[in-house]
Amino acid sequence: MEKMRYDVVVVGGRVGGSTASLFASKNGLDVLMVEKNQEIGTPVQCAEATSSSTFKTLEMKPSPKYVCTEIKGADVYSPDGNHGHLEGGYAEGFILERKVFDKQLAIESAKAGTDIMVKTTVKNLIHKNGKIYGVVAEHMGHAIEIEAELVIAADGIESQVAKMAGLNTHQTPKSLCSCAQYEMVGVECDPNYLQFYFGEKIAPGGYVWIFPKGDNIANVGVGVRSDTGTAYSFLKKFTANLNATPVELNMGGVPVYGPVDKTYADGLMVVGDAAGQVEPFTGGGIHVTAHCARIAGEVAAEAIEKGNTSGNFLKKYEKLWKKEVGQDLKQSLKYRKIMDRLSDEEMNILAKFLKEQDLESISKMSVLGFVRDYPQFLKLLKEIL
Ligand SMILES: Cc1cc2nc3c(=O)[nH]c(=O)nc-3n(C[C@H](O)[C@H](O)[C@H](O)COP(=O)(O)OP(=O)(O)OC[C@H]3O[C@@H](n4cnc5c(N)ncnc54)[C@H](O)[C@@H]3O)c2cc1C
Numbered sequence: 001m002e003k004m005r006y007d008v009v010v011v012g013g014r015v016g017g018s019t020a021s022l023f024a025s026k027n028g029l030d031v032l033m034v035e036k037n038q039e040i041g042t043p044v045q046c047a048e049a050t051s052s053s054t055f056k057t058l059e060m061k062p063s064p065k066y067v068c069t070e071i072k073g074a075d076v077y078s079p080d081g082n083h084g085h086l087e088g089g090y091a092e093g094f095i096l097e098r099k100v101f102d103k104q105l106a107i108e109s110a111k112a113g114t115d116i117m118v119k120t121t122v123k124n125l126i127h128k129n130g131k132i133y134g135v136v137a138e139h140m141g142h143a144i145e146i147e148a149e150l151v152i153a154a155d156g157i158e159s160q161v162a163k164m165a166g167l168n169t170h171q172t173p174k175s176l177c178s179c180a181q182y183e184m185v186g187v188e189c190d191p192n193y194l195q196f197y198f199g200e201k202i203a204p205g206g207y208v209w210i211f212p213k214g215d216n217i218a219n220v221g222v223g224v225r226s227d228t229g230t231a232y233s234f235l236k237k238f239t240a241n242l243n244a245t246p247v248e249l250n251m252g253g254v255p256v257y258g259p260v261d262k263t264y265a266d267g268l269m270v271v272g273d274a275a276g277q278v279e280p281f282t283g284g285g286i287h288v289t290a291h292c293a294r295i296a297g298e299v300a301a302e303a304i305e306k307g308n309t310s311g312n313f314l315k316k317y318e319k320l321w322k323k324e325v326g327q328d329l330k331q332s333l334k335y336r337k338i339m340d341r342l343s344d345e346e347m348n349i350l351a352k353f354l355k356e357q358d359l360e361s362i363s364k365m366s367v368l369g370f371v372r373d374y375p376q377f378l379k380l381l382k383e384i385l
Contacts, residue, residue: 001143001144001145002142002143002144002145003144003145003146003147004032004144004145004146004147005146005147005148006030006031006032006115006134006146006147006148007029007030007031007148007149007150007300007304008021008024008030008031008032008148008149008150008151008152008300008304009031009032009033009034009134009135009146009148009150009151009152010031010032010033010034010114010151010152010154011034011122011135011151011152011153011154011161012033012034012035012153012154012155012156012272012274013033013034013035013040013102013106013116013118013154014035014040014041014102014154014156014272015102015105015272015286015289015290015293016154016156016271016272016273016274016289016290016292016293017033017035017152017154017155017271017272018033018040018105018106018108018109019058019105019109019271019289019290019293019294019297020152020154020269020271020294020296020297020300021033021106021109021112021114021116021152021297022058022105022108022109022112022114022294022297023293023294023296023297023298023301024114024152024296024297024298024300024301025109025114025297026112026297027297027298027300028301029300029301029304030113031109031113031114031115032114032115032116032117032146032148033106033109033114033115033116033117034116034117034118034120034121034122034135034137034146035116035117035118035119035120036119036120036121036122037118037119038118038119039103039118040102040106040118041098041099041100041101041102041103041106042099043250044098044099044248044250045179045250045251045252046098046250046252047181047209047211047219047221048068048095048096048097048098048211048213048219049071049093049094049095049096049194049211049284050093050096050284050286050287051090051092051093051094051284051287052092052093052094053287053291054286054287054290057287057290057291057294058105058108058290058294060104060105060108062094065100065104066096066097066098066100066101066104067094067095067096067097067101068094068095068096068097068213068214069094069095069191069192069212069213069214070093070094070192071091071092071093071094071095071192071193071194072087072088072091072092072192072193073085073086073087073088073091073092073192073193073194074086074091074193074194074195074196075193075195075196076195076196076198076351077195077196077198078198078199078347078348078351078352079198079199079200079201079202079344079345079347079348080344080348082348082351082352082355084351084354084355091194095211095212095213095219096286097213117137117139119139119140120137120138120139120144121137121138121139122135122136122137122155122160122161123135123136123137123138123143124136124164125151125161125164125165125268126145126146126147128147130266131266131267131309132151132165132265132266132267132268133147133148133149133267134146134147134148134151135148135151135161149267149303149304149309150267150268150269150300150303150304150309151267151268151269152268152269152270152271152293152296152297152300153165153269153270153271153274154270154271154272154274155274156272156273156274157171157176157252157253157254157255157273157274159270159273159274161268161270161274162260162268162270162274162275165265165268167260167261167262167263167265167270168260168261168262169270169274169275169276171253171255171257171276172257173227174225175255175256175257175276176225176253176254176255176256176257177205177206177223177224177225177253177254177255177256177283178223178224178225178230178231178251178253179206179221179222179223179224179231179251179252179253179254179283180221180230180231180232180234180235180249180250180251181219181220181221181222181235181249181250181251182219182221182235182239182246182247182248182249183213183217183218183219183220183246183247183248183250184217184218184219184220184239184242184244184245184246184247185216185217185244185245185246185247186216186242186243186244186245187210187216187217187218187220187242187244188216189210189212189216189218190212191212191214192212193212194209194210194211194212195209195210195211196208196209197209197210197238199344199347200343200344201344202222202234202237202238203222203223203224203234203238204224204225204226205224205225205226205340206222206223206224206225206226206283207222207223208220208221208222208234208238209221209222209223218244220235220238220239220242221235222234222235222238223254223283225256231251232251254273254278254283254285255273255276255278256278256280256281256283256336257280257333257336258276258280258329258330258333259275259276259277259326259329260275260276262318263275263317263318263321264311264314264317264318265311265314266309266310266311266314267309267310267311267314268314269296269299269300269314269317271289271292271293271296272285272289272292272293273285273289275292277289277292277321277325277329279328279329279332280329280332280333280335280336281332281333281335281336281339282332288325288328288329291321291324291325292321292325295317295320295321295324296317299314299316299317299320302316334383338380338383341380342380346376350380
Protein backbone atom coordinates (compact mmCIF):
# COMPACT_ATOMS: atom_id res chain seq x y z
CA MET A 1 0.00 0.00 0.00
CA GLU A 2 1.32 3.47 -0.90
CA LYS A 3 2.19 5.57 2.16
CA MET A 4 2.27 9.34 2.64
CA ARG A 5 3.05 11.59 5.59
CA TYR A 6 1.68 15.10 6.35
CA ASP A 7 1.12 17.37 9.34
CA VAL A 8 -2.58 17.64 8.48
CA VAL A 9 -4.90 15.77 6.14
CA VAL A 10 -8.13 17.59 5.25
CA VAL A 11 -11.07 15.54 3.98
CA GLY A 12 -13.35 17.39 1.53
CA GLY A 13 -12.34 20.10 -0.93
CA ARG A 14 -15.06 22.71 -0.89
CA VAL A 15 -15.49 25.81 1.35
CA GLY A 16 -14.74 24.03 4.64
CA GLY A 17 -11.82 21.97 3.35
CA SER A 18 -10.14 24.67 1.27
CA THR A 19 -10.46 27.30 4.01
CA ALA A 20 -9.04 25.03 6.73
CA SER A 21 -6.23 23.98 4.35
CA LEU A 22 -5.52 27.58 3.33
CA PHE A 23 -5.06 28.81 6.89
CA ALA A 24 -3.16 25.72 8.05
CA SER A 25 -0.79 26.11 5.09
CA LYS A 26 -0.45 29.87 5.59
CA ASN A 27 0.65 29.06 9.14
CA GLY A 28 3.46 26.84 7.91
CA LEU A 29 1.94 23.34 8.07
CA ASP A 30 2.44 20.57 5.56
CA VAL A 31 -1.13 19.95 4.39
CA LEU A 32 -2.83 17.46 2.08
CA MET A 33 -6.46 18.05 1.05
CA VAL A 34 -8.37 15.13 -0.49
CA GLU A 35 -11.61 15.41 -2.47
CA LYS A 36 -13.59 12.43 -3.68
CA ASN A 37 -14.98 14.17 -6.77
CA GLN A 38 -12.91 14.63 -9.90
CA GLU A 39 -13.30 18.40 -9.82
CA ILE A 40 -13.32 20.84 -6.90
CA GLY A 41 -16.63 22.73 -6.74
CA THR A 42 -18.86 20.36 -8.74
CA PRO A 43 -21.55 19.25 -8.54
CA VAL A 44 -22.83 22.48 -6.98
CA GLN A 45 -25.21 22.00 -4.05
CA CYS A 46 -25.96 25.60 -3.21
CA ALA A 47 -28.09 28.65 -4.02
CA GLU A 48 -24.80 30.61 -4.04
CA ALA A 49 -25.75 33.60 -1.83
CA THR A 50 -23.27 34.89 0.68
CA SER A 51 -22.36 37.99 2.65
CA SER A 52 -19.31 40.23 2.52
CA SER A 53 -18.13 38.65 5.80
CA THR A 54 -17.14 35.53 3.82
CA PHE A 55 -14.63 37.56 1.82
CA LYS A 56 -13.31 39.28 4.96
CA THR A 57 -12.76 35.89 6.63
CA LEU A 58 -11.00 34.51 3.58
CA GLU A 59 -8.99 37.70 2.96
CA MET A 60 -10.16 37.55 -0.65
CA LYS A 61 -11.81 40.19 -2.84
CA PRO A 62 -15.27 39.68 -4.41
CA SER A 63 -13.92 39.42 -7.97
CA PRO A 64 -16.22 39.34 -11.05
CA LYS A 65 -14.52 36.03 -11.83
CA TYR A 66 -16.68 34.28 -9.21
CA VAL A 67 -19.31 36.87 -8.24
CA CYS A 68 -22.37 37.00 -10.53
CA THR A 69 -24.30 39.85 -8.92
CA GLU A 70 -24.31 42.16 -5.95
CA ILE A 71 -27.38 41.89 -3.72
CA LYS A 72 -28.87 45.02 -2.16
CA GLY A 73 -31.89 43.53 -0.39
CA ALA A 74 -34.71 41.01 -0.47
CA ASP A 75 -38.45 40.63 -1.02
CA VAL A 76 -40.14 38.22 1.36
CA TYR A 77 -43.57 36.78 0.47
CA SER A 78 -45.94 35.44 3.11
CA PRO A 79 -48.33 32.58 2.21
CA ASP A 80 -51.16 34.98 1.22
CA GLY A 81 -48.88 36.64 -1.37
CA ASN A 82 -48.26 39.84 0.57
CA HIS A 83 -44.68 40.89 0.60
CA GLY A 84 -42.23 42.86 2.70
CA HIS A 85 -39.17 44.57 1.29
CA LEU A 86 -35.80 44.47 3.07
CA GLU A 87 -33.05 46.87 2.06
CA GLY A 88 -29.37 46.61 3.01
CA GLY A 89 -27.98 45.24 6.28
CA TYR A 90 -28.27 41.47 6.66
CA ALA A 91 -30.07 41.26 3.32
CA GLU A 92 -27.01 42.58 1.43
CA GLY A 93 -24.44 40.33 -0.19
CA PHE A 94 -23.39 38.52 -3.33
CA ILE A 95 -24.47 35.68 -5.58
CA LEU A 96 -21.43 33.56 -6.32
CA GLU A 97 -20.61 31.24 -9.18
CA ARG A 98 -19.65 28.50 -6.73
CA LYS A 99 -18.08 26.21 -9.32
CA VAL A 100 -15.51 28.95 -9.90
CA PHE A 101 -15.39 30.27 -6.33
CA ASP A 102 -14.75 26.87 -4.70
CA LYS A 103 -12.05 26.05 -7.24
CA GLN A 104 -10.44 29.47 -6.75
CA LEU A 105 -10.40 28.86 -3.00
CA ALA A 106 -8.62 25.54 -3.59
CA ILE A 107 -6.19 27.35 -5.93
CA GLU A 108 -5.46 29.92 -3.18
CA SER A 109 -4.85 27.06 -0.77
CA ALA A 110 -2.55 25.29 -3.25
CA LYS A 111 -0.64 28.57 -3.76
CA ALA A 112 -0.15 28.72 0.01
CA GLY A 113 1.41 25.24 -0.15
CA THR A 114 -1.46 22.73 0.22
CA ASP A 115 -1.11 19.51 -1.78
CA ILE A 116 -4.43 18.43 -3.29
CA MET A 117 -5.61 15.02 -4.48
CA VAL A 118 -8.91 14.83 -6.36
CA LYS A 119 -10.82 11.61 -7.03
CA THR A 120 -9.60 10.43 -3.65
CA THR A 121 -12.09 9.07 -1.15
CA VAL A 122 -11.35 8.62 2.54
CA LYS A 123 -12.49 5.17 3.62
CA ASN A 124 -11.13 4.85 7.13
CA LEU A 125 -9.13 6.44 9.93
CA ILE A 126 -5.71 5.37 11.11
CA HIS A 127 -5.22 5.14 14.90
CA LYS A 128 -1.86 5.23 16.70
CA ASN A 129 -1.25 5.23 20.46
CA GLY A 130 -4.99 5.61 21.12
CA LYS A 131 -5.44 8.67 18.90
CA ILE A 132 -6.44 9.38 15.30
CA TYR A 133 -3.31 9.51 13.17
CA GLY A 134 -4.38 10.00 9.54
CA VAL A 135 -6.66 8.32 7.03
CA VAL A 136 -6.84 5.45 4.59
CA ALA A 137 -8.03 6.67 1.20
CA GLU A 138 -8.73 5.21 -2.22
CA HIS A 139 -7.40 6.91 -5.34
CA MET A 140 -8.16 5.45 -8.80
CA GLY A 141 -8.52 1.95 -7.38
CA HIS A 142 -5.43 2.13 -5.16
CA ALA A 143 -5.46 2.28 -1.37
CA ILE A 144 -3.20 4.91 0.23
CA GLU A 145 -2.25 5.28 3.87
CA ILE A 146 -1.90 8.97 4.72
CA GLU A 147 -0.38 9.44 8.16
CA ALA A 148 -0.98 12.83 9.78
CA GLU A 149 -0.82 14.41 13.22
CA LEU A 150 -4.27 15.85 12.58
CA VAL A 151 -7.34 15.12 10.48
CA ILE A 152 -9.81 17.89 9.60
CA ALA A 153 -13.18 16.48 8.53
CA ALA A 154 -14.80 18.89 6.03
CA ASP A 155 -16.75 16.20 4.24
CA GLY A 156 -20.15 17.90 4.29
CA ILE A 157 -23.60 16.70 5.21
CA GLU A 158 -22.81 13.11 4.22
CA SER A 159 -19.84 13.14 6.66
CA GLN A 160 -18.59 9.70 7.57
CA VAL A 161 -15.21 10.77 8.93
CA ALA A 162 -16.54 12.36 12.14
CA LYS A 163 -18.72 9.28 12.67
CA MET A 164 -15.64 7.04 12.23
CA ALA A 165 -14.09 9.07 15.07
CA GLY A 166 -17.06 8.25 17.30
CA LEU A 167 -18.69 11.70 17.13
CA ASN A 168 -22.44 11.96 16.86
CA THR A 169 -23.12 13.87 13.62
CA HIS A 170 -26.39 12.09 12.91
CA GLN A 171 -29.09 14.20 11.23
CA THR A 172 -32.78 13.34 11.46
CA PRO A 173 -35.52 14.14 8.89
CA LYS A 174 -36.58 17.01 11.20
CA SER A 175 -33.07 18.48 11.46
CA LEU A 176 -32.39 18.25 7.75
CA CYS A 177 -33.91 20.42 5.03
CA SER A 178 -34.11 18.64 1.66
CA CYS A 179 -33.46 20.98 -1.22
CA ALA A 180 -33.87 20.92 -4.99
CA GLN A 181 -32.87 23.76 -7.26
CA TYR A 182 -32.85 24.67 -10.93
CA GLU A 183 -30.57 27.27 -12.42
CA MET A 184 -33.01 28.74 -14.91
CA VAL A 185 -32.82 31.00 -17.94
CA GLY A 186 -35.64 33.47 -18.59
CA VAL A 187 -36.61 34.30 -14.99
CA GLU A 188 -37.87 37.85 -14.91
CA CYS A 189 -36.52 39.29 -11.69
CA ASP A 190 -34.63 42.26 -10.34
CA PRO A 191 -30.92 41.35 -10.59
CA ASN A 192 -30.10 42.95 -7.21
CA TYR A 193 -32.82 41.52 -4.97
CA LEU A 194 -33.40 38.06 -3.52
CA GLN A 195 -36.91 36.63 -3.34
CA PHE A 196 -38.19 34.32 -0.59
CA TYR A 197 -41.63 32.63 -0.56
CA PHE A 198 -43.13 30.92 2.49
CA GLY A 199 -46.15 28.65 2.88
CA GLU A 200 -47.24 25.10 3.72
CA LYS A 201 -48.47 24.53 0.15
CA ILE A 202 -45.31 25.58 -1.67
CA ALA A 203 -42.56 24.65 0.80
CA PRO A 204 -43.62 22.92 4.05
CA GLY A 205 -40.98 23.39 6.78
CA GLY A 206 -38.81 25.57 4.52
CA TYR A 207 -39.10 28.13 1.74
CA VAL A 208 -38.78 28.81 -1.97
CA TRP A 209 -36.01 31.09 -3.18
CA ILE A 210 -35.26 32.98 -6.38
CA PHE A 211 -31.67 34.23 -6.36
CA PRO A 212 -30.73 36.27 -9.44
CA LYS A 213 -27.46 35.63 -11.27
CA GLY A 214 -27.89 38.45 -13.81
CA ASP A 215 -29.14 38.43 -17.42
CA ASN A 216 -32.51 36.91 -16.36
CA ILE A 217 -30.73 33.81 -15.06
CA ALA A 218 -31.58 32.75 -11.51
CA ASN A 219 -31.32 29.92 -9.02
CA VAL A 220 -34.88 28.84 -8.27
CA GLY A 221 -34.99 26.39 -5.41
CA VAL A 222 -37.12 24.79 -2.72
CA GLY A 223 -36.14 23.54 0.73
CA VAL A 224 -38.64 21.36 2.63
CA ARG A 225 -38.95 19.27 5.76
CA SER A 226 -42.02 17.29 4.89
CA ASP A 227 -43.35 13.83 4.19
CA THR A 228 -46.05 15.10 1.83
CA GLY A 229 -43.71 15.32 -1.16
CA THR A 230 -40.08 15.53 -2.23
CA ALA A 231 -38.23 18.83 -2.65
CA TYR A 232 -38.09 18.07 -6.38
CA SER A 233 -41.88 17.67 -6.61
CA PHE A 234 -42.37 21.08 -4.94
CA LEU A 235 -39.74 22.59 -7.26
CA LYS A 236 -41.54 21.25 -10.35
CA LYS A 237 -44.83 22.69 -9.07
CA PHE A 238 -43.36 26.13 -8.32
CA THR A 239 -41.49 26.45 -11.61
CA ALA A 240 -44.33 25.11 -13.80
CA ASN A 241 -45.63 28.61 -14.58
CA LEU A 242 -42.36 30.53 -14.66
CA ASN A 243 -41.87 30.19 -18.41
CA ALA A 244 -38.15 29.67 -17.81
CA THR A 245 -35.80 26.85 -18.83
CA PRO A 246 -33.53 24.91 -16.49
CA VAL A 247 -29.86 24.51 -17.40
CA GLU A 248 -28.86 22.81 -14.15
CA LEU A 249 -30.54 20.78 -11.42
CA ASN A 250 -28.94 20.29 -8.06
CA MET A 251 -30.11 18.65 -4.88
CA GLY A 252 -28.80 18.34 -1.37
CA GLY A 253 -29.55 18.50 2.32
CA VAL A 254 -28.95 21.38 4.74
CA PRO A 255 -28.63 20.82 8.50
CA VAL A 256 -31.04 23.36 10.04
CA TYR A 257 -31.09 22.35 13.68
CA GLY A 258 -27.83 23.78 14.90
CA PRO A 259 -24.29 22.45 15.33
CA VAL A 260 -23.48 18.91 16.47
CA ASP A 261 -22.68 18.39 20.16
CA LYS A 262 -18.93 17.87 19.83
CA THR A 263 -16.65 19.03 17.01
CA TYR A 264 -13.28 17.57 18.08
CA ALA A 265 -11.66 14.33 19.18
CA ASP A 266 -8.06 13.22 19.80
CA GLY A 267 -6.34 14.17 16.52
CA LEU A 268 -9.48 15.41 14.72
CA MET A 269 -11.61 18.52 14.15
CA VAL A 270 -14.91 18.71 12.23
CA VAL A 271 -15.91 21.80 10.22
CA GLY A 272 -18.77 23.11 8.06
CA ASP A 273 -21.88 21.11 7.20
CA ALA A 274 -20.28 18.02 8.75
CA ALA A 275 -20.41 19.90 12.07
CA GLY A 276 -23.86 21.43 11.43
CA GLN A 277 -22.27 24.91 11.23
CA VAL A 278 -25.14 26.41 9.22
CA GLU A 279 -27.57 29.20 10.13
CA PRO A 280 -30.74 27.26 10.98
CA PHE A 281 -33.16 30.02 9.93
CA THR A 282 -31.78 30.79 6.48
CA GLY A 283 -29.84 27.60 5.73
CA GLY A 284 -26.81 29.77 4.88
CA GLY A 285 -23.61 27.88 5.57
CA ILE A 286 -20.88 29.45 3.42
CA HIS A 287 -19.92 32.29 5.79
CA VAL A 288 -20.21 30.19 8.98
CA THR A 289 -18.25 27.32 7.43
CA ALA A 290 -15.49 29.68 6.26
CA HIS A 291 -15.32 31.29 9.70
CA CYS A 292 -15.12 28.00 11.62
CA ALA A 293 -12.78 26.35 9.12
CA ARG A 294 -10.35 29.27 9.37
CA ILE A 295 -10.29 28.79 13.16
CA ALA A 296 -9.69 25.05 12.67
CA GLY A 297 -6.73 25.76 10.34
CA GLU A 298 -5.22 28.20 12.81
CA VAL A 299 -5.76 25.94 15.84
CA ALA A 300 -4.17 23.07 13.85
CA ALA A 301 -1.04 25.19 13.40
CA GLU A 302 -0.89 25.98 17.10
CA ALA A 303 -1.48 22.34 18.10
CA ILE A 304 1.31 21.09 15.87
CA GLU A 305 3.71 23.80 16.98
CA LYS A 306 3.06 22.82 20.61
CA GLY A 307 3.24 19.10 19.78
CA ASN A 308 -0.20 18.58 21.33
CA THR A 309 -2.98 17.28 19.08
CA SER A 310 -5.02 15.77 21.92
CA GLY A 311 -8.75 16.43 22.20
CA ASN A 312 -7.94 18.35 25.34
CA PHE A 313 -5.97 20.88 23.27
CA LEU A 314 -8.31 20.83 20.23
CA LYS A 315 -11.31 21.80 22.32
CA LYS A 316 -9.84 25.28 21.88
CA TYR A 317 -11.28 25.14 18.34
CA GLU A 318 -14.78 24.52 19.68
CA LYS A 319 -14.42 27.22 22.34
CA LEU A 320 -13.35 29.75 19.72
CA TRP A 321 -16.03 29.04 17.11
CA LYS A 322 -18.71 29.03 19.82
CA LYS A 323 -17.44 32.39 21.09
CA GLU A 324 -17.37 33.94 17.62
CA VAL A 325 -20.44 32.50 15.89
CA GLY A 326 -22.20 30.36 18.53
CA GLN A 327 -24.56 33.10 19.70
CA ASP A 328 -25.68 33.92 16.15
CA LEU A 329 -26.37 30.25 15.47
CA LYS A 330 -28.40 29.96 18.70
CA GLN A 331 -30.45 33.03 17.82
CA SER A 332 -31.04 31.75 14.31
CA LEU A 333 -32.17 28.36 15.70
CA LYS A 334 -34.62 30.17 17.98
CA TYR A 335 -36.20 31.85 14.93
CA ARG A 336 -36.23 28.53 13.05
CA LYS A 337 -38.14 26.88 15.91
CA ILE A 338 -40.62 29.78 16.11
CA MET A 339 -41.18 29.55 12.37
CA ASP A 340 -41.83 25.81 12.66
CA ARG A 341 -44.72 26.50 15.07
CA LEU A 342 -46.51 29.02 12.85
CA SER A 343 -49.46 28.11 10.65
CA ASP A 344 -49.83 29.86 7.29
CA GLU A 345 -52.57 32.05 8.71
CA GLU A 346 -50.41 33.08 11.69
CA MET A 347 -47.52 33.81 9.34
CA ASN A 348 -49.77 36.13 7.29
CA ILE A 349 -50.94 38.01 10.41
CA LEU A 350 -47.42 38.35 11.82
CA ALA A 351 -45.94 39.39 8.46
CA LYS A 352 -48.62 42.08 8.09
CA PHE A 353 -47.88 43.42 11.58
CA LEU A 354 -44.09 43.42 11.10
CA LYS A 355 -44.45 45.06 7.69
CA GLU A 356 -46.20 48.01 9.29
CA GLN A 357 -43.44 48.49 11.87
CA ASP A 358 -40.10 50.20 11.82
CA LEU A 359 -38.19 47.11 12.95
CA GLU A 360 -35.31 49.13 14.42
CA SER A 361 -37.56 50.94 16.87
CA ILE A 362 -40.67 48.79 17.21
CA SER A 363 -42.91 50.50 19.77
CA LYS A 364 -44.34 48.94 22.94
CA MET A 365 -47.74 50.45 22.14
CA SER A 366 -47.91 48.78 18.73
CA VAL A 367 -46.96 45.38 20.26
CA LEU A 368 -49.57 45.80 23.02
CA GLY A 369 -52.22 46.68 20.44
CA PHE A 370 -51.26 43.63 18.37
CA VAL A 371 -51.47 41.12 21.27
CA ARG A 372 -54.78 42.65 22.36
CA ASP A 373 -56.16 41.77 18.89
CA TYR A 374 -54.26 38.46 18.61
CA PRO A 375 -53.57 37.13 22.15
CA GLN A 376 -52.25 33.83 20.74
CA PHE A 377 -49.08 35.72 19.72
CA LEU A 378 -48.18 36.96 23.22
CA LYS A 379 -45.69 34.17 24.02
CA LEU A 380 -44.23 34.25 20.55
CA LEU A 381 -43.64 38.01 20.44
CA LYS A 382 -41.99 37.84 23.85
CA GLU A 383 -39.56 35.32 22.37
CA ILE A 384 -38.87 37.37 19.23
CA LEU A 385 -38.51 40.83 20.72
C1 LIG B 1 -29.57 23.37 -2.21
C2 LIG B 1 -28.69 24.11 -1.24
C3 LIG B 1 -28.67 25.48 -1.27
C4 LIG B 1 -27.83 26.20 -0.42
N1 LIG B 1 -27.77 27.54 -0.53
C5 LIG B 1 -26.91 28.25 0.23
C6 LIG B 1 -26.75 29.65 0.05
O1 LIG B 1 -27.37 30.27 -0.82
N2 LIG B 1 -25.88 30.30 0.85
C7 LIG B 1 -25.15 29.67 1.81
O2 LIG B 1 -24.39 30.34 2.53
N3 LIG B 1 -25.26 28.34 1.99
C8 LIG B 1 -26.09 27.60 1.21
N4 LIG B 1 -26.17 26.25 1.36
C9 LIG B 1 -25.30 25.60 2.36
C10 LIG B 1 -23.85 25.55 1.85
O3 LIG B 1 -23.81 25.07 0.53
C11 LIG B 1 -23.01 24.66 2.78
O4 LIG B 1 -23.21 25.08 4.11
C12 LIG B 1 -21.51 24.73 2.45
O5 LIG B 1 -21.26 24.36 1.13
C13 LIG B 1 -20.77 23.78 3.39
O6 LIG B 1 -19.46 23.58 2.94
P1 LIG B 1 -18.63 22.31 3.39
O7 LIG B 1 -17.27 22.49 2.78
O8 LIG B 1 -18.76 22.12 4.84
O9 LIG B 1 -19.36 21.04 2.75
P2 LIG B 1 -19.63 20.66 1.25
O10 LIG B 1 -19.81 21.84 0.39
O11 LIG B 1 -20.74 19.65 1.29
O12 LIG B 1 -18.30 19.91 0.78
C14 LIG B 1 -17.94 18.63 1.27
C15 LIG B 1 -16.97 18.00 0.28
O13 LIG B 1 -16.46 16.80 0.86
C16 LIG B 1 -16.34 15.82 -0.14
N5 LIG B 1 -16.35 14.50 0.52
C17 LIG B 1 -17.36 13.91 1.20
N6 LIG B 1 -16.97 12.72 1.71
C18 LIG B 1 -15.67 12.55 1.33
C19 LIG B 1 -14.71 11.51 1.53
N7 LIG B 1 -15.02 10.41 2.24
N8 LIG B 1 -13.49 11.63 0.99
C20 LIG B 1 -13.16 12.75 0.28
N9 LIG B 1 -14.02 13.77 0.05
C21 LIG B 1 -15.26 13.67 0.57
C22 LIG B 1 -17.58 16.06 -1.02
O14 LIG B 1 -17.41 15.50 -2.31
C23 LIG B 1 -17.63 17.59 -1.03
O15 LIG B 1 -16.91 18.14 -2.11
C24 LIG B 1 -27.00 25.50 0.52
C25 LIG B 1 -27.04 24.11 0.57
C26 LIG B 1 -27.87 23.41 -0.32
C27 LIG B 1 -27.85 21.91 -0.27
